[in-house]
Amino acid sequence: xxxxxxxxxxxxxxxxxxxxxxxLSWGASVPADSSIYDPGKLxxxxxxxxxKAGDIAPDFSLPSLSGHxxxxxxxxxxxxxxxxxxxxxWTPVCSQQWPGYNIAKDLFDKYDTQLIGISVDNIPTLHxxxxxxxxxxxxxxxxxxxxxxVAKKYGILRSNGVSExxxxxxxxxxxxxxVDVHDINSMPKLENLIKELKKL
Amino acid sequence: MAQVKRCLNQWxxxxxxxxYESLIGANMNKAHVLMVFFIGLVLLAPELVTSQELAVNxxxxxxxxxxAPENLADKKYLGLHDGPIFKLxxxxxxxxxxEIFSMYCPICQRDAPVVNELHDLILKVPSLRDxxxxxxIGVGNTPYEVSVFKNKFNVSFxxxxxxNILIQRALTNNIRTPTFLVGKLMxxxxxxxxxxxxxAIKNAGEFLKEFVTASxxxxx
Numbered sequence: 001x002x003x004x005x006x007x008x009x010x011x012x013x014x015x016x017x018x019x020x021x022x023x024l025s026w027g028a029s030v031p032a033d034s035s036i037y038d039p040g041k042l043x044x045x046x047x048x049x050x051x052k053a054g055d056i057a058p059d060f061s062l063p064s065l066s067g068h069x070x071x072x073x074x075x076x077x078x079x080x081x082x083x084x085x086x087x088x089x090w091t092p093v094c095s096q097q098w099p100g101y102n103i104a105k106d107l108f109d110k111y112d113t114q115l116i117g118i119s120v121d122n123i124p125t126l127h128x129x130x131x132x133x134x135x136x137x138x139x140x141x142x143x144x145x146x147x148x149x150v151a152k153k154y155g156i157l158r159s160n161g162v163s164e165x166x167x168x169x170x171x172x173x174x175x176x177x178x179v180d181v182h183d184i185n186s187m188p189k190l191e192n193l194i195k196e197l198k199k200l
Numbered sequence: 201m202a203q204v205k206r207c208l209n210q211w212x213x214x215x216x217x218x219x220y221e222s223l224i225g226a227n228m229n230k231a232h233v234l235m236v237f238f239i240g241l242v243l244l245a246p247e248l249v250t251s252q253e254l255a256v257n258x259x260x261x262x263x264x265x266x267x268a269p270e271n272l273a274d275k276k277y278l279g280l281h282d283g284p285i286f287k288l289x290x291x292x293x294x295x296x297x298x299e300i301f302s303m304y305c306p307i308c309q310r311d312a313p314v315v316n317e318l319h320d321l322i323l324k325v326p327s328l329r330d331x332x333x334x335x336x337i338g339v340g341n342t343p344y345e346v347s348v349f350k351n352k353f354n355v356s357f358x359x360x361x362x363x364n365i366l367i368q369r370a371l372t373n374n375i376r377t378p379t380f381l382v383g384k385l386m387x388x389x390x391x392x393x394x395x396x397x398x399x400a401i402k403n404a405g406e407f408l409k410e411f412v413t414a415s416x417x418x419x420x
Binding site (some may be wrong): 133134150190191194 | 299305
């Protein structure tokens, strides 16, 4: 009788161990993109821009990754411009938004458009982050100091100091033709942007 | 946390030793007990490893419905009849290699030439070509986005848009791209996952060899 009791204890020990092992392994996340910080679900939009289609795009000049400053007005009468604001480096969705644009250069070229990526991060951060994306064909501007000044000018600085995930399409005359202040948690569809470029 | 773990461990060992002692009913040999304990650990180790890998629910995967590719050549390759939607199990093949990717994922972009090479390898060998089909599922991608990827990297196998991220329903882990699943189509019309790989394929030939070995093993 005592033996049976003991067998039961050992059996329960084994199931307990299995349960522990299972729960431990479920909790373990697979490492790989471990450098990507997951902020969880955020408030979709946390600012309100007054800019709309038909307005003159506010000019700005920002340091860029290449070392040359990027000035919006340098494209006046030369190229259409898409400003792609992303919230911050090393966050999940935007770590993928620009690589998507990176393989769509032909489409931007087709509509004579210069893409400019902007974030509120400083240059060294942007350097490390974009290196993970491969070689980008478009300039990346740092809106770090005075912090988020351009994002603020465009009315898309969120209360925690990062920018919205926003797209501004600006024609050769410097007029805004399309504004998409996107839900920060999701990616704007490429075709919606290209559709707007077609209209230029 | 570490302290709790240590206490728990001590308690478990103590319980185990006591039970073991009463079971053998006589002089307890500590080394003997430890040996049994470690044998138990080793026996349970595979459990830990397999559950840390990718877990795929084959039943869910079998029943997912995707938008059929519009391209006629792609439809023909997959052996699909007309109709706007299809299930993976309708693909005419013994094995299906599914690449879960995203047009926006730089790792998938860098891996695209290797996956193309894998498909070319399969096409070159008649016995493989007749039995294995390759299909890409663009997770979170629209048909337009998938076509940008297809054109950019000259992908010769069909790429399916999965804008609503349906494929996540078949996976217990969060999707990481690229992920490769190899499904075997069983007589009952269901899928049996015989091979999975999370992350880029470094070498197309190696991948093929690994998958063929896995699908020939008794477990596969």
